[in-house]
Amino acid sequence: MIAQFALTMLLLAVLLYAWRQYRRAPAIGLFAMLAALVGLYFVWSPGQATRLAEIAGIGRGVDLFLYLWVVISLLMLLNLHLRLRMQMEVMTELARALAIANARGGAPARPR
């Protein structure tokens, strides 16, 4: 029971995170939300997880849950990558504005 509550809190946190990311990266947000919801269902219906795992040829319900967790982790990693790209775009805009302003002002180009 303690593990179920702990996992529920964790998956609710993932759900909240995915919901917040939905506007920025809809595909990732949606998949992460789905994965978290399915995870929540499995946590509270372990019998169903086991049945589904047997059908999928995975073996145990807990393994299915672990696989699901890996998928969520990968999606969060991808999202992190995309956020880094966004930061890079901001940096590019800044560097560009600086470069053009320097050229406009006739500042000499200084080799590093």
Add this chain to the structure above:
Amino acid sequence: MATPWIVIAAYNESRVVGVVVAELRAAGYPVIVVDDGSTDGTAAAAGSAGATVVRHPVNLGQGAALQTGLEFALEQGAETIVTFDADGQHRVDDIPALCDALAQHQADFALGSRILGASLNAPLSRRILLKLATWFTRLSTRMRVTDTHNGLRAMTRRGAQALKLRQNRMAHASELLQQIADSRLRYVEVPVTIQYSAYSLAKGQSLGDALTILIDLIARRVHR
């Protein structure tokens, strides 16, 4: 037609950029070199050969440098802009044909094509890579182009204003074509000659770069 402005993105090209700029200046073209945070004397070499140098404080990539060059050229009032590689593989003689094509076809983009023209000293691996890139671009943009990653192209002011390259690195060439397709502005392909040298080949793209380009393009589609 007004004299075109030449935009060159350069990163650690001090060995060749001076010669390239000097040749362009001798032909009467105003030249903008965007030094993409080089650690050698690229900016000094370009500047002393007669180019206006715009210098990125850090290395951002060729796509970012080209966008900076386009924005600076537009700010200078350029009516026609030609993008040109820094490594000496393009020919200055091809520029008039590109600009004439803009006027003749009332197009906003004239894209250089080494397939319609010639590529001298191109190794087999480069030709295969180019074929794959062209196939991918045709599929993703629905543009019937024969050459994709060719840095020699001319565009009108309106064409340049329609571009907003966000792919900082090599994927910008595919992104540029996608933006041309999305803009619905007219484009035309013009035969040009690419002359590969040991230097330009060493600077060129590999199969690993092609994979990175693919990942960058997919990431852009996933992310708003």
